[in-house]
Amino acid sequence: xxxxxxxxxxxxxxxxxxxxxxxxxxxxxxxxxxxxxxxxxxxxxxxxxxxxxxxxxxxxxxxxxxxxxxxxxxxxxxxxxxxxxxxxxxxxxxxxxxxxxxxxxxxxxxxxxxxxxxxxxxxxxxxxxxxxxxxxxxxxxxxxxxxxxxxxxxxxxxxxxxxxxxxxxxxxxxxxxxxxxxxxxxxxxxxxxxxxxxxxxxxxxxxxxxxxxxxxxxxxxxxxxxxxxxxxxxxxxxxxxxxxxxxxxxxxxxxxxxxxx
Amino acid sequence: xxxxxxxxxxxxxxxxxxxxxxxxxxxxxxxxxxxxxxxxxxxxxxxxxxxxxxxxxxxxxxxxxxxxxxxxxxxxxxxxxxxxxxxxxxxxxxxxxxxxxxxxxxxxxxxxxxxxxxxxxxxxxxxxxxxxxxxxxxxxxxxxxxxxxxxxxxxxxxxxxxxxxxxxxxxxxxxxxxxxxxxxxxxxxxxxxxxxxxxxxxxxxxxxx
Numbered sequence: 392x393x394x395x396x397x398x399x400x401x402x403x404x405x406x407x408x409x410x411x412x413x414x415x416x417x418x419x420x421x422x423x424x425x426x427x428x429x430x431x432x433x434x435x436x437x438x439x440x441x442x443x444x445x446x447x448x449x450x451x452x453x454x455x456x457x458x459x460x461x462x463x464x465x466x467x468x469x470x471x472x473x474x475x476x477x478x479x480x481x482x483x484x485x486x487x488x489x490x491x492x493x494x495x496x497x498x499x500x501x502x503x504x505x506x507x508x509x510x511x512x513x514x515x516x517x518x519x520x521x522x523x524x525x526x527x528x529x530x531x532x533x534x535x536x537x538x539x540x541x542x543x544x545x546x547x548x549x550x551x552x553x554x555x556x557x558x559x560x561x562x563x564x565x566x567x568x569x570x571x572x573x574x575x576x577x578x579x580x581x582x583x584x585x586x587x588x589x590x591x592x593x594x595x596x597x598x599x600x601x602x603x604x605x606x607x608x609x610x611x612x613x614x615x616x617x618x619x620x621x622x623x624x625x626x627x628x629x630x631x632x633x634x635x636x637x638x639x640x641x642x643x644x645x646x647x648x649x650x651x652x
Numbered sequence: 653x654x655x656x657x658x659x660x661x662x663x664x665x666x667x668x669x670x671x672x673x674x675x676x677x678x679x680x681x682x683x684x685x686x687x688x689x690x691x692x693x694x695x696x697x698x699x700x701x702x703x704x705x706x707x708x709x710x711x712x713x714x715x716x717x718x719x720x721x722x723x724x725x726x727x728x729x730x731x732x733x734x735x736x737x738x739x740x741x742x743x744x745x746x747x748x749x750x751x752x753x754x755x756x757x758x759x760x761x762x763x764x765x766x767x768x769x770x771x772x773x774x775x776x777x778x779x780x781x782x783x784x785x786x787x788x789x790x791x792x793x794x795x796x797x798x799x800x801x802x803x804x805x806x807x808x809x810x811x812x813x814x815x816x817x818x819x820x821x822x823x824x825x826x827x828x829x830x831x832x833x834x835x836x837x838x839x840x841x842x843x844x845x846x847x848x849x850x851x852x853x854x855x856x857x858x859x860x861x
Binding site: 549551552554555556557558559560561562565569570573574 | 698699700725726727728729731732733735737739741743752753756757800804
């Protein structure tokens with residue numbers, strides 16, 4: 392694309408916007424106690440939070456994919472009635488305050504919740520304040536990102552190929568796995584990365600539904616939040632870790648989101 | 653009688669009454685201008701759209717009869733299609749494209765590979781097995797689509813404008829190849845075309861829309 396002349400006033404506004412995002416991120420780099428970094432990262436509480444974050448967010452991303460891709464397919468191709476209402480419900484967590492998501496999960500899966508009390512009475516299963524609850528909160532918040540990305544890909548993919556596969560003897564299930572999924576693969580990978588990044592950063596829903604118990608349910612964002620008043624330097628270090636992971640995801644996905652940049 | 657259709661086909665606002673049948677070994681050419689419903693016939697017989705009314709049957713099996721709610725899904729009809737836009741799977745190589753239908757029918761991998769290779773050599777593409785469809789010329793892609801249909805040994809073969817999307821050199825090759833291949837095919841063939849030369853070269857009967 393040919394570079395275009397941009398007026399000074401617009402340049403100033405653009406600079407304000409860019410600096411407003413860049414400066415806070417940079418200030419973490421400035422203030423991080425680099426000399427103590429190795430020591431701080433090797434502390435048990437740090438390692439625990441990092442491991443719990445990685446473990447839960449990876450599981451949450453995979454579960455989002457396992458169930459979100461079929462949901463995206465249903466939304467894109469079923470033609471069922473009430474589909475737009477279903478779509479709105481399924482992507483609501485994207486715009487919902489996460490803490491409300493946490494309350495919703497407590498109300499449904501809590502020990503006295505609509506579903507949870509059966510789980511507790513019949514099977515002695517209590518979900519809140521467990522690591523499973525962390526994963527559930529992350530899936531609740533992150534899956535819609537994947538569903539939206541993959542549904543768009545399914546809508547754009549060539550239905551003619553799926554029809555051709557049907558005439559060759561493939562059942563609808565086989566068509567889904569051998570034709571539709573490969574066609575949507577770039578979107579599925581992008582959705583997976585997006586869901587993973589969102590899970591990793593999840594805070595509001597998980598702290599509400601799972602609590603912040605070090606070594607059990609405390610993820611990196613929860614640890615950052617709790618450390619602000621106790622050990623600010625350590626919370627800076629953990630923030631740095633999260634920034635690195637986020638930027639890493641963006642860099643890896645750059646080609647998919649920003650073609651040609 | 654291998655395939656017969658009596659009834660009304662339709663898609664959207666378009667509707668048309670039809671009555672024809674094709675015996676084993678015959679090639680029926682359906683001709684007509686654009687918009688006369690040629691592709692709709694193909695899609696109806698393949699089971700991608702249903703009849704508005706009437707019946708479609710093959711070898712005394714009712715494939716589609718809306719009045720008595722009889723319906724055989726496309727994957728269960730012994731019917732192969734060479735689509736006008738070919739519809740080769742871009743993420744599979746030539747051999748996997750041809751073997752796809754056999755694998756879907758539960759044929760084991762070795763046998764599917766062997767049968768697919770044999771058909772590919774019949775259409776002159778033996779050395780193309782590992783190539784990707786997007787790397788082929790129009791005429792080569794057309795032959796892959798043909799091989800993909802023939803390998804199923806269907807009772808009914810549907811060819812939708814099989815020579816329309818290739819350059820003139822490939823068209824000459826295909827006009828020689830198609831009669832050879834079709835003469836070895838035991839089922840009923842329906843050929844949709846707007847080109848009188850195709851009818852001349854391939855058809856044993858003509859049906860004008």
